[in-house]
Amino acid sequence: xxxxxxxxxxxxxxxxxxxxxxxxxxxxxxxxxxxxxxxxxxxxxxxxxxxxxxxxxxxxxxxxxxxxxxxxxxxxxxxxxxxxxxxxxxxxxxxxxxxxxxxxxxxxxxxxxxxxxxxxxxxxxxxxxxxxxxxxxxxxxxxx
Amino acid sequence: xxxxxxxxxxxxxxxxxxxxxxxxxxxxxxxxxxxxxxxxxxxxxxxxxxxxxxxxxxxxxxxxxxxxxxxxxxxxxxxxxxxxxxxxxxxxxxxxxxxxxxxxxxxxxxxxxxxxxxxxxxxxxxxxxxxxxxxxxxxxxxxx
Numbered sequence: 001x002x003x004x005x006x007x008x009x010x011x012x013x014x015x016x017x018x019x020x021x022x023x024x025x026x027x028x029x030x031x032x033x034x035x036x037x038x039x040x041x042x043x044x045x046x047x048x049x050x051x052x053x054x055x056x057x058x059x060x061x062x063x064x065x066x067x068x069x070x071x072x073x074x075x076x077x078x079x080x081x082x083x084x085x086x087x088x089x090x091x092x093x094x095x096x097x098x099x100x101x102x103x104x105x106x107x108x109x110x111x112x113x114x115x116x117x118x119x120x121x122x123x124x125x126x127x128x129x130x131x132x133x134x135x136x137x138x139x140x141x142x143x144x
Numbered sequence: 145x146x147x148x149x150x151x152x153x154x155x156x157x158x159x160x161x162x163x164x165x166x167x168x169x170x171x172x173x174x175x176x177x178x179x180x181x182x183x184x185x186x187x188x189x190x191x192x193x194x195x196x197x198x199x200x201x202x203x204x205x206x207x208x209x210x211x212x213x214x215x216x217x218x219x220x221x222x223x224x225x226x227x228x229x230x231x232x233x234x235x236x237x238x239x240x241x242x243x244x245x246x247x248x249x250x251x252x253x254x255x256x257x258x259x260x261x262x263x264x265x266x267x268x269x270x271x272x273x274x275x276x277x278x279x280x281x282x283x284x285x286x287x288x
Contacts, residue, residue, distance in 0.1 A: 003184055008219065013263055041147065042148060043150075043187050043190045044188035046187045095169025119162065
């Protein structure tokens with residue numbers, strides 16, 4: 001798996017409140033602005049996602065174990081093909097990391113897995129055909 | 145304060161163990177590799193920092209309140225001048241965020257402050273003259 005950060009997802013208590021702070025308060029422009037999740041571009045190819053902590057926990061675990069720290073935050077590494085998700089899971093476990101949610105079709109229309117590093121920090125590895133990074137680093141995101 | 149992510153710092157139990165996972169295990173190359181902190185570039189202009197949780201907590205709070213979630217992780221927004229650190233603190237509080245550590249000289253030779261969003265997620269705003277982002281997004285980092 002390449003060293004590529006694609007998203008930092010914050011699991012927030014209330015998306016609307018978080019949006020008021022980052023978008024209305026700080027004036028950060030959105031890439032995609034939905035009631036359940038708000039995306040802001042924060043570097044070339046990198047988005048900040050404001051997502052409900054319960055929703056993040058459910059997404060990260062498949063809803064099986066929605067309690068615990070999984071809802072707190074997640075880093076994401078987007079890969080170019082669905083097969084690269086499975087390859088990343090193999091790389092990750094070979095390096096000593098753990099699988100939190102096995103590679104599977106994702107709600108957003110691609111394929112993903114959730115992994116944890118030795119400290120329990122969450123990484124999502126995802127192939128998301130709706131997320132496109134232009135040559136200049138500008139990210140566009142559409143819901144499939 | 146601009147929507148700019150410069151670092152994601154993970155507060156880890158043991159830097160050497162975290163380094164074994166990310167650098168030896170996953171093969172991610174380092175930008176700066178020190179016993180107390182390891183930096184990996186993960187996007188144009190963006191570094192992942194592996195830093196001891198206790199060190200991060202102490203840095204974030206000035207050592208006054210090193211307990212609590214401050215050592216868990218931090219996002220950083222690097223700005224171009226020392227004055228922009230103070231301006232960012234004003235923007236942040238005007239938007240409803242809180243100050244965890246007031247703007248002050250930083251151990252790395254620049255100026256920084258630690259801020260929290262409404263959910264308590266930590267952001268460091270920093271002017272770091274030792275961190276330079278080239279036009280192609282490559283980050284170089286030196287200890288001053």
